[in-house]
Amino acid sequence: MREFLDFRQRAASYVLRRLPARPSIEVLVILHRDSPEAGVQIPGGGALAHETIGEAAVREAREETGVADPGFGEVLGNKLMRGPMYEHGHQVTSYCWLRTVEERDAWDHTVVSHDEDDGLRLRCEFRPVGDARIGFGMDRFLPLAAARFAAAFPVASGPLGV
Numbered sequence: 001m002r003e004f005l006d007f008r009q010r011a012a013s014y015v016l017r018r019l020p021a022r023p024s025i026e027v028l029v030i031l032h033r034d035s036p037e038a039g040v041q042i043p044g045g046g047a048l049a050h051e052t053i054g055e056a057a058v059r060e061a062r063e064e065t066g067v068a069d070p071g072f073g074e075v076l077g078n079k080l081m082r083g084p085m086y087e088h089g090h091q092v093t094s095y096c097w098l099r100t101v102e103e104r105d106a107w108d109h110t111v112v113s114h115d116e117d118d119g120l121r122l123r124c125e126f127r128p129v130g131d132a133r134i135g136f137g138m139d140r141f142l143p144l145a146a147a148r149f150a151a152a153f154p155v156a157s158g159p160l161g162v
Contacts, residue, residue: 010093011056012044012138014076014145015067017100017126023155025146026126028067028100029134033108033121039135043067044093045117057096064117065124066109073097074148076141097145099153102126 015028032038043064047056054072061070075096082090104126111120129146132139 008091009047011053012095013057013061014097016149024128027132031123040133053094063113068102070098070100095141
């Protein structure tokens with residue numbers, strides 16, 4: 001007999017960029033200014049009932065970081081977690097990559113939302129993918145995200161992009 005699980009759906013985002021002056025791919029990370037023990041994380045949060053995973057990923061990236069014009073890339077994979085701390089006993093996080101044209105390297109951001117994150121103070125930083133130091137297993141799909149981003153947006157090698 002099949003078992004159907006009730007779960008909380010979350011979206012997490014690797015917000016990626018490659019600046020013309022820096023050929024390496026960079027990922028946006030967040031640090032909780034009031035809770036340094038939270039470590040290095042990526043934007044993410046619960047999907048609303050009417051949202052696709054892509055819509056939730058873009059919304060969460062905007063809310064948590066104020067990053068410029070995040071564009072959805074694709075869903076990379078999912079992580080199922082279970083435990084009594086989750087409302088339905090289970091949580092599924094879908095990891096996505098997004099592309100941004102953000103030019104700032106680092107900034108402080110205060111979350112404005114209609115949930116428990118409202119007022120959260122975050123430090124946002126772009127780091128090279130190889131030096132991101134993302135914790136809590138949130139880096140699980142980062143190599144795949146960087147590879148898919150690189151394939152979608154190859155470096156132009158000449159004045160005409162060839």
